Amino acid sequence: MLQVRTRHTPTFGVARLTLAPSESALIDPDSVVATSYGLGVERKGRGGAGTCTAGVEGGWVDLAPPLPGDLHVLELDGSTGWCVAADGWLGSAGTVSVESTAPPLRALFGGDHGGFLRFVHGRGAVVLACYGMLDVVTLEAGELVTVDSGHVAGFADTLQCRLRALVPDAPQSVRTGRGLVLDFAGPGLVLTRTRSPRRAASWLRDSGSGRRS
Numbered sequence: 444m445l446q447v448r449t450r451h452t453p454t455f456g457v458a459r460l461t462l463a464p465s466e467s468a469l470i471d472p473d474s475v476v477a478t479s480y481g482l483g484v485e486r487k488g489r490g491g492a493g494t495c496t497a498g499v500e501g502g503w504v505d506l507a508p509p510l511p512g513d514l515h516v517l518e519l520d521g522s523t524g525w526c527v528a529a530d531g532w533l534g535s536a537g538t539v540s541v542e543s544t545a546p547p548l549r550a551l552f553g554g555d556h557g558g559f560l561r562f563v564h565g566r567g568a569v570v571l572a573c574y575g576m577l578d579v580v581t582l583e584a585g586e587l588v589t590v591d592s593g594h595v596a597g598f599a600d601t602l603q604c605r606l607r608a609l610v611p612d613a614p615q616s617v618r619t620g621r622g623l624v625l626d627f628a629g630p631g632l633v634l635t636r637t638r639s640p641r642r643a644a645s646w647l648r649d650s651g652s653g654r655r656s
């Protein structure tokens with residue numbers, strides 16, 4: 444079974460996924476730092492998830508997100524699925540299914556159109572990157588909270604969830620989560636991150652940091 448060990452947390456987290464002989468894992472290929480010699484990595488389509496498969500002696504792969512921050516490892520037992528930030532998913536055990544569209548988005552827009560949330564379910568480890576620090580919000584039955592989409596790292600599917608616009612007449616995007624918030628009702632867990640990658644990108648763009656001199 445896939446083993447995950449993290450290091451350099453909570454500031455510059457790196458996750459090492461250790462695979463048994465012939466075991467496979469789903470990964471974000473752009474997050475690969477290093478692998479054991481001979482470990483195969485196959486990308487599934489442009490910008491999509493990839494698969495790494497160990498040889499007869501096993502192997503390992505180190506994953507790290509592009510932005511500094513913490514890491515969190517979910518251990519799924521098959522009873523509960525999780526909606527996770529698409530830009531925070533680093534990798535999963537091969538026994539975990541990763542869907543590119545989460546139920547709250549499918550309920551509103553139908554089909555499999557992608558978006559800012561993915562859905563993971565099954566058994567095994569899921570590695571999440573958190574820009575900034577991770578907070579865990581525990582909601583009791585009937586307890587409510589509203590979280591900006593950019594600060595959501597993940598939430599259990601035991602929660603009731605409503606996606607809505609923060610300001611109805613402002614620009615919104617299901618692909619990036621821009622202008623959207625999520626209302627949650629317990630019981631269940633919500634993982635939040637203290638920094639939003641989307642806001643960081645907007646700040647860099649507005650400050651001119653990405654322009655050539």
